[in-house]
Amino acid sequence: MFVIGDCATCHVSPGAENVLLLANGRAVTPNQDDQLLLGGGRVLETEFGAFHMPNISPHPEDGIGAWSLAEFTRAMREGVGPDGLLPDGRNLYPAFPYTSYQRMTANDVRDMFAYIQTLEPVASDIPDHDLKFPYNIRRGVGVWRLAFLDGQPIEYSPSTEAAAALSVEPDVLERGHYLVEGPGHCAECHSPRTFMGTIPQDMRYAGGANPEGTGYFPNITPDETGIGFWSANSIANYLRTGISPINKVAGGDMADVVHNTAQISDADRFAMGAYMKTVPAIDKPAPGMPEPNLTPEIVMLPPSATQVPELPTSGAGEIEAAETVYVAHTKTFFIDKAAVGTADGDGKLLGATELAVVDREDGRLKVRLDGWQMPEAERVFYAEQGHRILQAILGDASIEQVSRQESMVDPDTQQEWARSSLEVWIDDKDMSTELSALWDYSADLYNASCGTCHALPVKDHYLANQWIGNLNSMRRFTSLGDDQYRLLLAYLQNHSKDVTSRDPGAVE
Known part of the structure; x- marks a missing residue:
């Protein structure tokens, strides 16, 4: 309590x-x-x-x-x-x-x-x-x-219809009602106030201004302008992790709340989520939020802001001491050391790509990329033979610098593949020394972005090449940035049915 x-x-x-x-x-x-x-x-x-x-x-x-x-x-x-x-x-x-x-x-x-x-x-x-x-x-x-103030407990008898709609027992809703309305005091922040400082019952949980004068507590009723698209499990997961179904992280006062609700039982968090799905839905968009589109017409809203996602990267000292680094943000590489940071570059290294550090000089790293190429696709490096797990995109100058071994025919695809390597120069920013950190972050992305609508398949449900089309077809329904999408795809492909993870410490 x-x-x-x-x-x-x-x-x-x-x-x-x-x-x-x-x-x-x-x-x-x-x-x-x-x-x-x-x-x-x-x-x-x-x-x-x-x-x-x-x-x-x-x-x-x-x-x-x-x-x-x-x-x-x-x-x-x-x-x-x-x-x-x-x-x-x-x-x-x-x-x-x-x-x-x-x-x-x-x-x-x-x-x-x-x-x-x-x-x-x-x-x-x-x-x-x-x-x-x-x-x-x-x-x-x-x-x-x-x-x-009346000092009386609230009489509450959950309807069997509401319980059945959520596939829960009525006592789950009763427990959630008690926690939300009593000790959890959720309505105190997430409701507007009258001039007397009371909560109007017809606007309970419809959101309200932060009494400290900055920000706005959102509508948490099951309306489209609230959290209507969240499942009870999504609410429970948010109370545990602070990550919403659209991958927003709890901040401000709600971060305090999540710090506490993360310590209660899974059953209590789910009970709270289930109860919140039964409160009256109230149409009340937050300030600046558009009204929901209830017409057959598809309307794509322009982004209100451009934000670079904060990916898990290592500090300068860790990168300085590392023999192997992994790409977090998509990184431009250069054949000429002197050109690092001053030109468009000779290609791109993609998320989760493993690089062996060969040399260091003044904030620049010479790294070796090891992977696979197909003779008819020399602009692309892949992580695995027979699997289209992209590592890098090459420009004209870098294609000429690739060292290739003798080609072999993959028995599953009957395609030619050649083990290849390429040494290039990059800056020493925006990388991780721990692949497991990138996988942990990507696992959270998967749960937050895909779990909103789907019962999540285990990551090894599909083949590596199947994940490309599956994830791309659903991307427009998410708020993932390019680098987040690349990391998520790499995570799913590297943990797919036909690929063994390169990191034994990766998230299972």
Whole structure:
């Protein structure tokens, strides 16, 4: 309950940033990295003013170490904390999502309290909230609570029709409903607010503005303008990996959430995904998002931005020490060392191509490409005899530099193939020293891009040459960039039915 309740996201002491946050460009204060030090201190800037997240560690003075279970339960259920001066307690601002936590069972609230009491006490001096008038008057929060808080569990009886449509048992939907509406408090971010700060029920989960003033929480209803095309499994996978069906990575506050939901059970993640497929679909595009096309006409939207995908590459030191490197981004090569970086080049090296490092000089590498060629296709290097796994495309000058052995006839295709090699110069950027890193990345691409619509075939379901047409026919339904597509195709071909992977440590 502590993890799915996302408690650490707000109440962790500054500096405890997780890997997902780092990957998405969040700033880090390197004073500590423990997600269980709940000394507070994060500042939530909103249109109402600044909320300073309090200390909820079991520190007896600065945290909640002196609270009783009854006081903790009242805070979770009623939004009232203990106050040394006022016998009726202190009204808590609904930036603390007790409007959702009120739906939690007494046992879960008790267990959460017991768990927090086992954590390390943290001493901290957190300032009061700095809010504008009249929001700085806590008594007004008491009136708000009386008007909009009922403290009752939500009655929910999942329909057998909804369960049957998802091929799940009703108790799966019931569990998902509890996690989403209660401890998960998903509606608190993914819904718009009225001027009173409440969620209009007819717009629940339809998306809303980030209270911090930057960004927008998306519509997560099963509408076309939301996540209607996501399956329950896709939602569950997103809660585990942070990667959407169209290969977008969770960022900002959602990266925090995924860091937590990745720790819950597969069954609970699936239950949440299944329940979200049953909430009312609401037509509400995000700002800048076009309305869905409901006509028979095919409309191709222009790209709103051109982004170079961030592929797994190795650092300069690793490349400097490596005897073998692998292409990540498509790389231009040169026959003349002096021409590196100054001309159009003599050909292209494609994703996942293995290169032996022969020489180094001033940020340039002389590398040897080993592969196979066909006499009638001298502009192309292939990774395997008999399989069209592209490694490189050659220009006129580079064709003349290829060293070829005697041709042989492939017994399966009855075509001539010759083992060949070529030495060229490249710059030392955008490469990996670990083929397994490229395969891991490509495996995630496969799951994210293809799993949206398909029950994924195992990668060795097809022959290497079959993957070319199969993947190309579906590319227009994805958002893959050229380099991502090349890596994905190389991954599938190198793990196909008739090819043995060149890397024994590759993803299985």
